[in-house]
Amino acid sequence: MAEVGESHAAVGAPGDRAGAAEFAQLAMELHDVDGIDETVEAVVQFALHALQCTAAGVLLVTGGRPEVLASTDPRVAALHRLQIEADEGPLIAAIRQPCPVVIGDVETETWWSAEWIAQARAVGIRSAAHLPLLVGGRAAAVLSLYGDVPDAFGADELAVAHILARHASVAIATARHEVTLAQAIDARKLVGQAMGILMERYDLDPDRAFEVLKRFSQQNNRKLRDVAQELIDTRQLPG
Structure with a gap:
């Protein structure tokens, strides 16, 4: 199977025909993927191309403990590990709330720890969005999106990201069930x-x-x- 995202330049608005066709194709591709690793890799590649973000990653939550499972950029994995080790940050908040956490501009951000802000600035990240992938009301994983410009994730981008998160939640839950079975x-x-x-x-x-x-x-x-x-x-x- 071709890697998800190879044919995606950008996904249209969720309500238009182009956007609907892209997500229909994604659903079929995720259905054909075997294994949890392959599933999350397909999700991050689709996010990278469909949302035209700088980087994307998926963190899996197993037994209440998060682990980095896929990322399109080493910077993402480093930011994730920092938050896992510190047990705090926007990614951890998205798991615990659980609800989306959006950071419009790292340069003006004051809510999160100085260490996280410093590392995000150091690697050129300017904006981020963390969307929990819910299964049974709990975060089974988190889809993280990163931009190298401020406010990379406006209303339209987040609408697309939420649809992607719903598709990803179903796909990851199915893959985990198959592994358990x-x-x-x-x-x-x-x-x-x-x-x-x-x-x-x-x-x-x-x-x-x-x-x-x-x-x-x-x-x-x-x-x-x-x-x-x-x-x-x-x-x-x-x-």
Whole structure:
């Protein structure tokens, strides 16, 4: 599949035919992408070209902890890491509120920390917008947009960004669900193989073999799939 964004010069207003066609194409491309990494890469590339911003990035929130997953510019990753380490900044605020955080001009900004402002100025960032990608009312990720001119994200740009954020929320939630489902299927296969080993070696029925695995999992405070994997690899129960 061609990288998302290669054919996008700029997206029209959300209500016009050109804009609608661009987002319809994006929806199809995101549907065809496999994996969470590929999904967020497609989102940032579309944002970069459709909004004609200087840089874009996606930060994923897993278990309440944010991690940088994709960015179109090393400066974005650096700004994100600074906020993650400090546990404050516009990006963190977008996760916690959760609602969009827009910075019109870094040069006149006084709300955020002096360290964040200094780093943004140092790398040539003048404006930014952080949009939480909501799943079930919570921020599952944040789409960050950066401009090298003041007020790069006016009403029209933000309207497009909000539509992109909704598409991205669905795509990322779907990709995460597929990963979780694949992991669950893989775990069931491992447990089934481990049960087969126990049944053959100790002449156990399926229920008893599963109970043995579960007991060792609980006693060793380890995940059932990890116990099963060790049994498959070593032909020995943990401990």
